[in-house]
Amino acid sequence: MALTGGADRIGVGLVGARGYTGAELVRLLEAHPRFHLAFASSRQGKGKPLSSLCEGAETALLVEELGPADVAARGSAGVAAVILAMPNGQAAAYVEAIEGAGAEAIVVDLSADHRFDARWAYGLPELGRAKLGAARRIANPGCYATGAQLGIAPARGLLSGPPHVFGVSGYSGAGTTPSDKNDPEKLRDNLMPYALTGHIHEREIAHGLGIEVFFTPHVAPFFRGITLTISMPLAAPVSVEALRALYLEAYAAEPLVQVQDEIPLVRDAAGRHGVTIGGITVDAAGRRAVVVVTLDNLLKGAATQALQNLNLACSLPELLGVPS
Numbered sequence: 001m002a003l004t005g006g007a008d009r010i011g012v013g014l015v016g017a018r019g020y021t022g023a024e025l026v027r028l029l030e031a032h033p034r035f036h037l038a039f040a041s042s043r044q045g046k047g048k049p050l051s052s053l054c055e056g057a058e059t060a061l062l063v064e065e066l067g068p069a070d071v072a073a074r075g076s077a078g079v080a081a082v083i084l085a086m087p088n089g090q091a092a093a094y095v096e097a098i099e100g101a102g103a104e105a106i107v108v109d110l111s112a113d114h115r116f117d118a119r120w121a122y123g124l125p126e127l128g129r130a131k132l133g134a135a136r137r138i139a140n141p142g143c144y145a146t147g148a149q150l151g152i153a154p155a156r157g158l159l160s161g162p163p164h165v166f167g168v169s170g171y172s173g174a175g176t177t178p179s180d181k182n183d184p185e186k187l188r189d190n191l192m193p194y195a196l197t198g199h200i201h202e203r204e205i206a207h208g209l210g211i212e213v214f215f216t217p218h219v220a221p222f223f224r225g226i227t228l229t230i231s232m233p234l235a236a237p238v239s240v241e242a243l244r245a246l247y248l249e250a251y252a253a254e255p256l257v258q259v260q261d262e263i264p265l266v267r268d269a270a271g272r273h274g275v276t277i278g279g280i281t282v283d284a285a286g287r288r289a290v291v292v293v294t295l296d297n298l299l300k301g302a303a304t305q306a307l308q309n310l311n312l313a314c315s316l317p318e319l320l321g322v323p324s
């Protein structure tokens with residue numbers, strides 16, 4: 001594996017350093033004991049110190065504007081991995097250039113562009129880490145889709161029909177490009193439903209779990225965090241104790257998934273690197289289960305998960321550099 005930035009450091013480049021997820025990745029990569037941030041690209045940030053784009057960044061690195069060919073050249077010259085943290089629809093040109101140049105670099109794409117592409121490994125380690133160790137192309141899951149899959153997976157075999165996932169995201173989930181979903185005025189004292197059918201994460205959750213799912217997203221005035229209330233029809237009566245035991249067992253060995261009795265609150269998820277599943281309930285007839293899942297959309301929903309995936313792909317401990 002190619003190393004830069006010191007004999008024991010693995011060079012990682014970041015495209016999309018100005019964005020919300022990019023900033024989280026900068027902070028995680030800077031503090032990582034084995035990775036080294038080899039370049040940071042943003043068109044708007046070109047020529048500026050990275051610290052001026054990402055609060056808390058300490059590196060003296062200057063932001064560059066790197067197009068697909070530039071990134072591919074870095075990927076052939078010492079940069080072992082490239083993280084793409086751009087809006088949906090932008091990754092293809094970078095991937096084509098990297099592959100066209102024959103660069104060895106691992107690619108982790110945070111966008112939705114490769115999540116349904118069988119040639120890419122889907123990077124949700126808690127539900128399938130075996131394939132990630134040898135992966136060279138990794139599609140990082142969506143933020144809602146991460147929480148929903150982890151929240152449904154233990155109960156999947158008990159269901160009589162599609163789970164209903166009611167999701168609420170902080171407005172950082174809508175990225176930095178101005179829209180109604182990140183407009184503070186439109187969000188003030190408000191909860192905004194959108195994409196009531198057919199959200200791409202509905203398809204992603206269904207694809208990942210192999211079952212039909214109904215997903216209704218909403219965006220709220222808080223900045224970061226997601227809360228999902230998941231209602232699941234049960235094929236046969238199940239006791240709440242049995243259901244809780246199923247969740248506890250499923251995630252007993254997963255440091256980033258906490259199962260608790262209480263209903264988790266989204267304000268407690270902000271800044272945390274894992275997912276919390278709680279409030280596990282069954283109705284009086286034992287035929288409908290409800291669980292609540294919270295996570296930070298920018299961390300386990302994006303940057304922390306990308307770091308897990310990159311660690312695995314580089315044969316490092318999965319949680320290396322993930323703050324506890």
Ligand SMILES: NC(=O)C1=CN([C@@H]2O[C@H](COP(=O)(O)OP(=O)(O)OC[C@H]3O[C@@H](n4cnc5c(N)ncnc54)[C@H](OP(=O)(O)O)[C@@H]3O)[C@@H](O)[C@H]2O)C=CC1
Pocket residue numbers: 015016017018019020021022041042043044045085086087088090110111112141142143172173174175176177297298301302
């Ligand atoms: N925000 C979230 O909670 C989550 C986001 N994701 C996904 O991660 C990706 C990044 O999201 P987020 O950080 O919120 O996005 P932002 O809108 O905050 O940032 C996007 C970044 O991409 C760069 N960019 C935009 N267009 C282009 C382009 N055409 N070519 C090159 N660079 C471009 C921007 O920089 P500049 O314009 O300066 O070049 C900026 O650095 C998205 O695909 C998103 O769907 C996944 C999970 C959660």
Ligand SMILES: CC(=O)N[C@@H](CCC(=O)OP(=O)(O)O)C(=O)O
Pocket residue numbers: 088110111112141142143144169170171172173174175181200201217218219
């Ligand atoms: C509030 C908000 O707008 N959230 C985004 C989800 C962010 C995300 O994970 O999107 P990708 O699948 O594109 O990576 C949305 O609903 O599209």
